[in-house]
Amino acid sequence: MRVAFVSNVVYPFVTGGAEKRIHEIGTRLTNKGHDVTIYGRQFWDGPEETTHEGMTLRAVAPGTELYTGDDGRRSITEALDFAARTVYPLNKYLRQNDHDVVVASVFPHFPVLAAKLATVGTDTPLVTTWHEVWGDYWNDYLGHLAPFGKLTEQITARIPQHPIAVSGITADRLARIGQDRTRIRTIPNGIDFDQIRAIEPAADGFDVLFAGRLIEDKRVDVLLRAFDRVAPADTTLGIVGDGPEREALEQLTTTLNSADQITFLGFLDDYADVLAHMRAADVFASPSTREGFGITYAEAMAAGCTVIGADHPDSAADEVIGDAGFLVEPTVDALTKTLEAALCGDRPSSDPVERAQRYDWDAVADQAETAYQNAIDGSW
Incomplete structure (x- = not known):
């Protein structure tokens, strides 16, 4: 052919x-x-x-x-x-x-x-x-x-x-x-399932991670506000990615009590570095309201993260995640509740790593x- x-x-x-x-x-x-x-x-x-x-x-x-x-x-x-x-x-x-x-x-x-x-x-x-x-x-x-x-x-x-x-x-x-x-x-x-599983976790990893383009539909502002409500002082959030909303999001962060716990890493040239941060994170949260597929959900599941996506008619997050993660309304209140539960050890009913293999x-x-x-x- x-x-x-x-x-x-x-x-x-x-x-x-x-x-x-x-x-x-x-x-x-x-x-x-x-x-x-x-x-x-x-x-x-x-x-x-x-x-x-x-x-x-x-x-x-x-x-x-x-x-x-x-x-x-x-x-x-x-x-x-x-x-x-x-x-x-x-x-x-x-x-x-x-x-x-x-x-x-x-x-x-x-x-x-x-x-x-x-x-x-x-x-x-x-x-x-x-x-x-x-x-x-x-x-x-x-x-x-x-x-x-x-x-x-x-x-x-x-x-x-x-x-x-x-x-x-x-x-x-x-x-x-x-x-x-x-x-x-x-x-x-x-995804390259074996590559993700073989990556060593980042030594400077974060408890909660987001990775994606910083545009309005990703609703990173919702994640920042939800994290600020529930995160203990020793819990960290990493934001991987760049885009037109970055300056506004960084400005929002300065107004939060948890500002010192949040790090904007920008765009990472080496894909392996992104995977290493996923391997190190406990929770991957992306309340994006527009996803034609949502590859980062599959990557994060393969990395072993507890994945939180948005339950929204314009997002395929539910197709990708299924019952191997959590789906929430893309609001601060809804994400706050689920993020808090995930940080306290709540896990989905199905194994995210096993589900990721299908991709x-x-x-x-x-x-x-x-x-x-x-x-x-x-x-x-």
Whole structure:
């Protein structure tokens, strides 16, 4: 099987959930003898076409800034530019019969539309991986430009494709904007279970940990206030990550009685350092109200943490955590109660480590391999 992934960013040169998924699935496919090519921006040094961990990396555009200003929003012009630059080279190689299937990640949407355009005149199927469906969230993200975002998402959902969603909640939302629910495969994001279990706990670890992008939907402010209500003087909270809300969150922390017990670590370049902090923590708390999947929950469960997520209609936390953690309303009062119980030793009814094994990348890659082959042979 010859697989072409389309992604403007390529892991590990840019780190993020969508590109890491491609990397983990792609490397496992190559280990099985499949041919894998990633079409992306050149964030790596050296020639435009190179080999990395058995995969061919083919640059169709130079590396550039992905975000605009200080608001943490992805650049629309970057996505449009990458999409425009992708069509011709991808179509050229498809016409040479170099690829059996094209796999494109959503978000952003324009490269998906470009990938579909590149398949015109060929019999190559397009598989899409939907990490989220935003719907009304476009109103918060783009303001007066929200109708443009919604229309683009709906057009992307309606083009002929073989759709994969990373969670049931994402699949349901995709069905509401144009896809046949019965045709949507659900294949979760994954973790390297053995790597997480082998990591030594951080010597300077924290009792309670959060890891993620510091944006409003993560509701880190709720966590800070809840921690301040219940944390004994010798209990610590670590905040791993960066984002547009960091300054406001740090300012909030200065007003809390537990300010000296809270540390903002920022973005950690080494993924192993994040895992080491998870291995050291007793509780992982993320009251995020918008999660298309929620990979940090799976990582934290594998690390042995007691995991607390938000019970919210826009979050797949309940799918990931199940009864191997706790789900609370994303309010200070609700989180305070559950956090206090967890710090006092309350544990979920199921083993979080055991549940985390189902998300190992080997299992996810096997599911993806089957789906890609089904798209090729017409048995989707």
